[in-house]
């Protein structure tokens with residue numbers, strides 16, 4: 001087992017339940033803060049809140065403290081799907097994608113999804129955060145978020161220190177080794193008209209630039225590695241793994257603590273100040289719903305007593321749809337993933353915002369982004385500002401089991417319009433001269449797919465997930481918002497949510513760096529330093 005290197009004070013037989021640090025497992029201990037979910041945001045919160053040695057912090061994580069060896073090797077991330085460190089969720093059949101059910105992996109281990117993800121460290125365009133503030137998330141605009149985006153990172157050899165963090169816990173850097181295939185893809189993007197970007201993570205980055213990774217000496221650096229491990233010697237921080245929170249303990253409209261199980265045995269614990277939900281876009285709204293905080297009519301139907309009628313809980317679920325153009329290579333093709341490797345951010349409408357991202361694969365993608373057979377490469381285009389919105393609901397047959405996850409991909413026809421343009425842009429790059437030594441012929445969608453109708457069909461047939469679900473507990477002040485701009489759940493005292501679920505709209509790139517910054521800002525809000 002590997003990946004998280006924290007000390008265990010008491011290990012239990014079976015290895016999945018561990019009091020990683022502290023004394024909380026035994027008697028009745030009151031904590032100032034209870035953090036639910038030791039994932040990306042939860043590790044940041046546990047570390048930052050326990051910096052004040054006068055407060056006691058408890059972190060509860062349903063998964064184990066570490067995982068299989070592949071977790072430490074960032075290149076092996078896709079092999080972690082379906083293992084013990086994956087919740088292995090699935091969507092409901094997606095009506096606009098021909099009824100397909102898509103797998104939605106999420107990390108179930110200390111570090112959460114940062115322990116199983118593809119290790120890309122990318123920040124959204126400043127427009128992404130400004131859109132949050134414009135929609136009612138006051139104080140979440142780019143200028144306000146920049147100190148927290150910087151606080152999370154230690155950017156090595158990239159960017160301007162006015163934009164980039166230099167002494168944060170998360171080490172981020174572009175790959176060092178040069179790979180001819182990735183260099184050719186960079187050249188192909190330039191040939192196709194994309195300008196060279198100095199720093200795609202500067203807040204206004206656009207064009208082709210080098211990707212940055214949270215990989216240190218070839219090893220994954222999850223949020224647990226970056227934030228939690230260095231904090232484990234603090235006597236005011238307790239961490240329990242194998243602790244599945246089942247619901248919040250509410251006295252009237254005040255949250256007093258949580259109920260959880262360890263090895264099936266029920267336990268409860270109290271928070272003197274606050275409970276912070278950091279269980280992610282799927283589990284945070286699910287726990288609110290199970291605790292009676294959500295749309296009243298749906299709760300009543302499920303036989304759950306309504307504590308706070310919050311119609312927005314579980315609504316606004318969305319994600320980045322992606323589809324690619326895949327090519328057969330004339331011969332064997334291999335390129336190290338964490339070498340110097342490009343990506344492109346671009347506008348589907350030159351007069352509109354940055355709304356698309358191109359990433360490159362050294363295999364030919366099959367349908368829905370799954371690896372296809374044989375040698376080849378793929379130019380993937382993702383729509384980074386989708387208009388489609390879906391929902392998350394309790395499963396009436398098993399409310400505590402996997403919820404009904406409906407991202408409602410491509411429900412809004414404007415998303416298809418922009419994905420068609422994305423495919424055309426991807427093809428321009430794939431067909432560039434710079435890639436001629438690597439390209440034999442187009443496999444997918446195939447050269448016959450040229451007109452608008454054929455490309456729309458290809459998008460609906462091939463679109464898949466980029467694993468970036470957000471939005472189910474969104475920040476705002478309107479009646480559909482779940483948390484206020486201080487991340488406090490509307491209508492409930494002593495309870496906040498701080499994870500990917502609070503994003504009002506998805507950022508225009510991969511989500512992990514933004515989740516780190518959300519949690520950094522949450523900690524500052526909780527401690528009154530913001």
Ligand SMILES: Cc1cc2nc3c(=O)[nH]c(=O)nc-3n(C[C@H](O)[C@H](O)[C@H](O)COP(=O)(O)OP(=O)(O)OC[C@H]3O[C@@H](n4cnc5c(N)ncnc54)[C@H](O)[C@@H]3O)c2cc1C
Nearest residue numbers: 037039040041062112113117118119120245280500510512
């Ligand atoms: C396969 C994959 C690849 C990705 N690739 C990238 C990438 O390369 N770059 C990028 O920027 N983003 C990527 N992402 C997205 C990014 O990792 C997530 O947006 C981010 O990690 C989410 O953080 P979070 O804190 O909201 O949730 P998580 O990190 O998922 O944390 C939630 C935690 O809560 C725990 N939990 C859930 N329910 C309970 C409960 N009832 N009791 C106790 N604990 C509970 C979970 O086990 C988990 O540890 C990827 C995601 C996936 C799944």
